[in-house]
Amino acid sequence: MSVPQFQSIQCADCPIRHRAVCARCDSGELEALDAIKYYRSYEAGQPVIWSGDTMNFVGSVVSGIATLTQTMEDGRTQMVGLLLPSDFVGRPGRDGAAYNVIATTDVVMCCFRKKPFEDLMAKTPHIAHRLLEMTLDELDAAREWMLVLGRKTAREKIASLLAIIARRDASLSTDAVTGAVSFDLKLTREAMADYLGLTLETVSRQISALKKAGVIVLEGKRHVTVPDMRRLIEEAGDDSDGGVFV
Amino acid sequence: MSVPQFQSIQCADCPIRHRAVCARCDSGELEALDAIKYYRSYEAGQPVIWSGDTMNFVGSVVSGIATLTQTMEDGRTQMVGLLLPSDFVGRPGRDGAAYNVIATTDVVMCCFRKKPFEDLMAKTPHIAHRLLEMTLDELDAAREWMLVLGRKTAREKIASLLAIIARRDASLSTDAVTGAVSFDLKLTREAMADYLGLTLETVSRQISALKKAGVIVLEGKRHVTVPDMRRLIEEAGDDSDGGVFV
DNA sequence: TGTGAGCTTTGACACAGATCAACCAGAGGC
DNA sequence: GCCTCTGGTTGATCTGTGTCAAAGCTCACA
Numbered sequence: 001m002s003v004p005q006f007q008s009i010q011c012a013d014c015p016i017r018h019r020a021v022c023a024r025c026d027s028g029e030l031e032a033l034d035a036i037k038y039y040r041s042y043e044a045g046q047p048v049i050w051s052g053d054t055m056n057f058v059g060s061v062v063s064g065i066a067t068l069t070q071t072m073e074d075g076r077t078q079m080v081g082l083l084l085p086s087d088f089v090g091r092p093g094r095d096g097a098a099y100n101v102i103a104t105t106d107v108v109m110c111c112f113r114k115k116p117f118e119d120l121m122a123k124t125p126h127i128a129h130r131l132l133e134m135t136l137d138e139l140d141a142a143r144e145w146m147l148v149l150g151r152k153t154a155r156e157k158i159a160s161l162l163a164i165i166a167r168r169d170a171s172l173s174t175d176a177v178t179g180a181v182s183f184d185l186k187l188t189r190e191a192m193a194d195y196l197g198l199t200l201e202t203v204s205r206q207i208s209a210l211k212k213a214g215v216i217v218l219e220g221k222r223h224v225t226v227p228d229m230r231r232l233i234e235e236a237g238d239d240s241d242g243g244v245f246v
Numbered sequence: 247m248s249v250p251q252f253q254s255i256q257c258a259d260c261p262i263r264h265r266a267v268c269a270r271c272d273s274g275e276l277e278a279l280d281a282i283k284y285y286r287s288y289e290a291g292q293p294v295i296w297s298g299d300t301m302n303f304v305g306s307v308v309s310g311i312a313t314l315t316q317t318m319e320d321g322r323t324q325m326v327g328l329l330l331p332s333d334f335v336g337r338p339g340r341d342g343a344a345y346n347v348i349a350t351t352d353v354v355m356c357c358f359r360k361k362p363f364e365d366l367m368a369k370t371p372h373i374a375h376r377l378l379e380m381t382l383d384e385l386d387a388a389r390e391w392m393l394v395l396g397r398k399t400a401r402e403k404i405a406s407l408l409a410i411i412a413r414r415d416a417s418l419s420t421d422a423v424t425g426a427v428s429f430d431l432k433l434t435r436e437a438m439a440d441y442l443g444l445t446l447e448t449v450s451r452q453i454s455a456l457k458k459a460g461v462i463v464l465e466g467k468r469h470v471t472v473p474d475m476r477r478l479i480e481e482a483g484d485d486s487d488g489g490v491f492v
Numbered sequence: 493t494g495t496g497a498g499c500t501t502t503g504a505c506a507c508a509g510a511t512c513a514a515c516c517a518g519a520g521g522c
Numbered sequence: 523g524c525c526t527c528t529g530g531t532t533g534a535t536c537t538g539t540g541t542c543a544a545a546g547c548t549c550a551c552a
Contacts, residue, residue, distance in 0.1 A: 070393045072483055078396040080389035091382055093375070098386055128374045129339070135381045136337055140344055142388035143326035147316045149395035150324040150443025154509065189530065197396025202509055204531055221517090221530060237318055400539070435500065445540055450501055467500065467547085 036116045042066075042103035048089070049097045057111045058090025064107030065186050068099040069194065079195040080142070084168050088134055092118055105186050149197045152237060157196040158206045159235035162216065166226055182225035210235065282362045288312075288349035294335070295343045303357040304336030310353030311432050314345040315440065325441040326388070330414050334380050338364055351432050395443045398483060403442040404452045405481035408462065412472055428471035456481065 039062070042048055048066060049055055061083050068081035080099055083089060089101060089109070121127045148160050165183060166172060172183040189200040189207075196203065210216050215235055217225040226232050285308070288294055294312060295301050307329050314327035326345055329335060335347060335355070367373045394406050411429060412418060418429040435446040435453075442449065456462050461481055463471040472478050 068389070070389065072393070072397065074483075076397040078393040080392045093379060094382065099389065122371070125368070125371060125374065128371065128378060132374060132378045132381060133339060135378060135385060136340065139381060139385045139388060142385060142392065143314070143316065143345065146326045146388065146391060146395055147318070147324040149392055151318065151322040188528095199510060200530085201511080201532085205509090208531075237320075434498095446500085447502085447541080448539060451539095454501075 036112050036120070037110055038112075040109050040111055042107045042109070044103060044105050044107075046103045048101035048103055048107070048109070051097055051100050053097050054095050055090060055097045056114050058088070058092060058114060058117055059109045059111035061085050061087050061089070062108040062110050064103060064105040066101055066103050066107050067191065067195075068101055070099055077194050078197060079191065081138070082164075082195065088131075090114070092121055092131060104191060154196075154198055154202050154206050155209065155235065156237045157198065158192070158203065158210060159215070159232055160238065161192060161196060162210075162224065162226070163229070163232050163236050163238065166229065166232070178227065179229070180225055180227045181229055182223065185222045185224050282358050282366070283356055284358075286355050286357055288353045288355070290349055290351050290353075292349050294347040294349055294353070294355070297343055297346050299343050300341050301336060301343045302360050304334070304338060304360060304363055305355045305357035307331050307333050307335065308354040308356050310349060310351045312347055312349050312353050313437065313441075314347055316345055323440050324443060325437065327384070328410075328441065334377075336360070338367055338377060350437060400442075400444055400448050400452050401455065401481065402483045403444065404438070404449065404456060405461070405478055406484065407438060407442060408456075408470065408472070409475070409478050409482050409484065412475065412478070424473065425475070426471055426473045427475055428469065431468045431470050 051070070063085050066083040067079050068083065069077050069079045071077040091098070148157055152160065165185070166181050169183045172181060174181050189203045193200040193203045211218050215231055217227065297316070309331055312329040313325050314329065315323050315325050317323040337344070394403055398406060411431070412427050415429045418427060420427050435449045439446040439449045457464050461477055463473065
């Protein structure tokens with residue numbers, strides 16, 4: 001694997017600092033974090049960790065996409081979180097993983113072994129506060145998603161998912177003239193279905209419907225252009241279009 | 247209002263400490279917390295706070311039940327959390343409330359004004375760590391609930407809800423001989439529907455079905471006896487019957 | 493004792509989304 | 523060129539849950 005020197009979450013440069021552990025790059029703990037970090041990479045489809053396994057590290061996604069999922073005995077699965085670059089994985093103070101973490105694309109993670117990270121956390125309140133903040137963000141996102149899962153129609157669910165990805169995905173580009181947003185959809189229809197509590201057939205049908213209605217434009221099956229974000233957000237039925245997922 | 251002297255979450259006696267802020271009752275911060283606490287009471291049906299309002303306190307539920315809900319413009323609502331005695335409300339470091347908090351029964355809360363609480367938190371790492379722990383618990387619960395909302399059938403949803411309440415509700419009593427568990431259901435059918443992403447009619451039908459199947463026994467409409475918890479958990483389709491909601 | 497309000501139950505019917513099945517498109521591999 | 527594999531689309535049909543409507547409890551209060 002090649003170690004990425006630029007787009008990392010370590011403290012020295014924090015290019016995506018708004019979600020990184022070390023947002024407050026102004027004290028000595030940054031070098032300490034820097035000193036204990038290491039990188040791991042995973043191929044698309046590979047598990048990062050299984051629910052219940054002991055997890056001896058925490059870390060952030062540097063590049064790629066991973067998913068958090070829960071599964072019932074009979075195979076029904078629900079995605080409970082989507083990890084984009086700069087998102088944090090791991091639960092300081094807990095030993096077991098609570099969910100399956102699967103790399104959906106090739107993924108590079110910046111990791112810290114648990115013990116030294118927790119030691120550092122005990123010494124530096126900044127980090128503990130930052131973790132609390134990130135966990136509260138995740139909680140907000142999870143609860144926002146409960147509304148999506150519990151009360152939205154299939155069409156609204158798809159629009160909600162596209163709106164989230166459009167807001168967060170780094171591969172996104174915006175047309176300066178028209179304001180149109182476009183991005184690569186890095187999830188299969190099945191992964192989207194698992195996120196939305198639908199079947200992949202329904203996902204496919206609703207994407208076709210949004211395309212036919214002109215809310216989105218597709219090039220191939222995976223590249224999406226949104227001519228008018230407001231239109232998409234309207235389809236999502238979103239009052240809160242707030243910043244919860246930002 | 248009468249100030250409850252016994253069942254409170256303040257640090258002096260911590261009767262329900264496993265979820266309270268100050269679980270580690272071994273240092274001076276406890277008196278400090280004790281010194282700034284005050285009590286508030288709310289009548290059944292009364293709002294504690296509306297989403298978006300600024301919230302100048304944090305606190306724990308001492309008695310009664312409150313709900314966290316999100317609402318769409320057209321009135322569809324989803325409950326995103328259930329607050330039972332000892333649960334914590336409020337987001338240190340955030341100003342606005344993210345959800346509507348409504349008292350479902352009469353509720354007494356033990357509150358701390360935000361500013362002094364945050365000051366205390368800055369000084370005492372215990373409290374910050376405890377809050378992180380509690381937030382991680384809530385996150386786990388929210389994600390577990392995402393599986394319920396996204397993938398379970400109506401019948402499984404009802405069974406899951408009853409199982410959670412049976413595990414957490416303080417009003418619960420267990421028959422020493424048969425092992426049967428019984429408790430008062432303090433939610434209306436409509437509140438259950440909002441929690442489960444169903445309609446109240448479906449909730450009513452599925453409760454009737456579980457009753458007919460002998461999984462539960464009803465006295466009146468609100469008192470539930472579960473002759474065999476394993477049977478209920480089986481109906482919930484729960485692999486994880488873990489401790490997430492405990 | 494009657495009346496009304498709030499909550500719950502039950503029935504009949506409609507429909508969104510699941511299920512089952514067939515087919516399509518692109519990317520290797522040979 | 524052909525084969526095969528994976529992921530995606532579309533159609534036909536089924537079904538679980540929503541919707542609409544009526545009626546039953548239970549309790550408070552006149």
